[in-house]
Amino acid sequence: MTLKYDLSIVVPVYNEQDNLRKLMQEIAAALDPQPINYEVVFVDDGSTDNSLAVLKELAAAYSRLRYISFEQNRGQSAAFCAGFDEAQADRVATMDADLQNDPADLPAMYTLYEQGHDMVIGWRAKRRDVWIKRIASKIANAIRNRLTRESVRDTGCSLKIMDTSMVRSIPRFNGMHRFLPTLMKMQGASVAETKVNHRPRLEGVSKYGTWDRAVAGAYDLFGVRWLQSRHFSYKIREKNK
Template sequence: MSESIYLSIVIPVYNEEENIVPQTEEIVEALKDFDKKYEIVFVDDGSTDNTLPLLEQMVEKFPDKVRFFSFKENRGQTAAFLAGFEEARGKLVATLDGDMQNDPHDLPKMIKHLEESGFDMVNGIRAKRRDNIIRKISSKIGNGFRNWMTKESVSDVGCSIRVMKRECVQKLPPFNGMHRFFPTLVRMKGYTITEIPVNHRERTRGKSKYGVLNRAFVGFNDVMAVRWMLKRYLKWEYKKTSDDILKKDDK
């Protein structure tokens, strides 16, 4: 069954009872013309509201499309993403936030761009960001600081809608805050990245789980950790292996 799945959409959720049903239905509607098999993989990060019962309802309503994995306790967004990547069965992996600010109608064009461009990962850029001025300014400063410290040029690190080849998210370093550095860590592994503008919407249901100050303090430590990894990261390429000899004998 896993061989036939082309796309896995990984969505971490924490106390998003107001968004589970409309988000699932919107994704299904957005991909109604998508001619390949896909799955929506929710990872419940230890929610304390009705998120889990609603996920169970969505599995019953869309048994061929929806799967979920629920943590026993809250472990953070990075852990939820990593768990989702481990459970994803698709050739391609997409990510969305659970707050519905990402627009799933952007997914088809991102998939097409990935397939036609030859890049390994397509990252979204929120062209018209629907957040308050304080969040916009803090995000711009944080994005610039991360790029400066990691010597990157990613336009919008904080945009959660992405489409990538499965290999990009395998064996990522498991540390808290890792999800804020997906493009940098993917590129560090030798994969290529491109960016395209995407739609961004106001949060109309539920409450944000992050504030400006807690992101700033945690983000600084994360940047220093990633900067250290970039300097110490090891990678290599083989000139020849025993498999090459065996393949030659098979011909």
């Protein structure tokens, strides 16, 4: 199968009507000057505002843009996975639709990926969230790294580039997007981390409360730790044809 693009960008959308036009403009501004043939796959996660109507308008204006829309809200992990399945490139990038991730970081991340990694993840060194979210994120990262024996600075950053075939092979469950570096490493991925820009949310509201995220994250963490304890791999020495 000949792949049409170098990079597929997957963007989950849930009630982000006021951010989508600017986001697509920023993606185009960041990548059009680059020697990267890309597509953008927006996944409407059952939005109840005008997000779908805006995506239809953008699809008519941008040939690189495709969208799919869920019948009902299924969550961020499901939206990411649907985008992975739709991707037409062997590298897939992920980012949020709220404009807090900066598309201008993508070219440098792509270059780092091409240096021999299977995954490049963003590290929001200067978070632009309210203080309670920053503290909660630091605590969650510390606990997550301790239990999964990881050293990832910012696994919650949605700005990532991954090998498409590998990310399609990881276990799928609600909350899996919080553990993508660990799950990719279980597939044998080489993972690099790099500083990225982080911006305050200007339009719309966050879809996740601090307490809700903490409870769901703790529940998922034990599941991932169980997967690690039961994971196996093998290498074939030889076989006949």
